[in-house]
Amino acid sequence: MIRLHLHLMSDSTGETLENIAKAGLAQFDGVETIKHFWPMVRSEGHLDRVMLEIAARPGLVIYTLVNSEVRRRLETRCHALGLPSVSALDPVIDALSSVLGQVAKARPGRQHMLNAAYFARVEAIQYTIAHDDGIAAEDWEEADIMLAGVSRSSKTPTSIYLANRGYKVANIPLVVESPPPPSLYGLRHPLVVGLTTSPDRLIQIRRNRLLSLAQSPETAYVDQEAVAAELSFARRIFSDNGWPVIDVTRRSIEETAAAIINLVNERRSAQEKDAGDTEAGGAA
Incomplete structure (x- = not known):
């Protein structure tokens, strides 16, 4: 060393x-x-x-x-x-x-001059912190990005990283026993992105989390069948709503965030193209 x-x-x-x-x-x-x-x-x-x-x-x-x-x-x-x-x-x-x-x-x-971009980033960070883990659902429409996924699928660190890039991000855990509010499925402004991972990787992360909290590592939270059912539940929600999905198993937070930003830019470009086609059609 x-x-x-x-x-x-x-x-x-x-x-x-x-x-x-x-x-x-x-x-x-x-x-x-x-x-x-x-x-x-x-x-x-x-x-x-x-x-x-x-x-x-x-x-x-x-x-x-x-x-x-x-x-x-x-x-x-x-x-x-x-x-x-x-x-x-x-x-x-x-x-x-x-x-x-x-x-x-x-x-x-x-x-590091304090310009409009700086203050926008500060606002994004404040929003993201206030809308972590399913909090304040009434404000979700103000978000630029909504991340959804099972517990410990890197939603929070990815949200904070994106906030530091100037994006307002909310996130929500998908829990089989407690389905998300209906408002999640009606969001129009935010890009909703599903995060998933492999069962083995998720169990490993959850075990480490339990050990760090001095809790028993043998619970349904890390049970193989229960975890598989959680991930399957989340995938059905992603598929039913046509949300893009990112597998974070072998991605760093930076790589996941970069993939999400690409999705945001692609969506923005598509919206601008549609708006241009609409204007051209109206002029004709």
């Missing part, structure tokens, strides 16, 4: 760096990573204080700093300490500058 101190330094929130580091680390096995976050570093004095901490825990430094003096000081200090340092966005910005024929605007945190 390799132990790595990873220092993520930014002149903004550090969100971009965190995502880059996560994507990079996913390519390696056997690494114990200790992440150190250094956000809002915008002055040489602040940098000097951070460098004292980095020197005490040497490792790889990845940064996004636009101030040339602060960058130069960081690179000099890292070189003196024998530490590798990488400017995460330079290759992308250089390529864009070349293609666009423009010089990049050196504004710290420019990608």
Whole structure:
């Protein structure tokens, strides 16, 4: 097992760096990573204080700093300490500058400006949290996406991930003993998507959940026949209503969300085409 101190330094929130580091680390096995976050570093004095901490825990430094003096000081200090340092966005910005024929605007945190898209994402997250696990059915029509599936079929984490992409998402568990409200079948605005998985995988996830709660792992919740009946019940509902279905057995949350977003975009394109055909027909 390799132990790595990873220092993520930014002149903004550090969100971009965190995502880059996560994507990079996913390519390696056997690494114990200790992440150190250094956000809002915008002055040489602040940098000097951070460098004292980095020197005490040497490792790889990845940064996004636009101030040339602060960058130069960081690179000099890292070189003196024998530490590798990488400017995460330079290759992308250089390529864009070349293609666009423009010089990049050196504004710290420019990608995180509070614009309409930011507030829409916040609203989506708030809506999604308030409509988890079948709550507030009276507001489901406001959702962009409705996820349906049996317990532990990754509805909630997928909903939160989609909310972070700006989609309002509600979800509902499908329970044999407690059928969903009729309003679920009359939704017009949200795209309703069914999530399913293999019985063996579902039982494994449920067993782990019970063990984490210090509950007996031998209940109907993980019984092979009962689980198969639940999944069959859900599949009938999906089929009867013509909802698209995604099997999450071998998908990550990100992959499931990407598939759902593709379905949303396909539906939107079809609706726009239908609207265009209707207008053309009316004009004729």
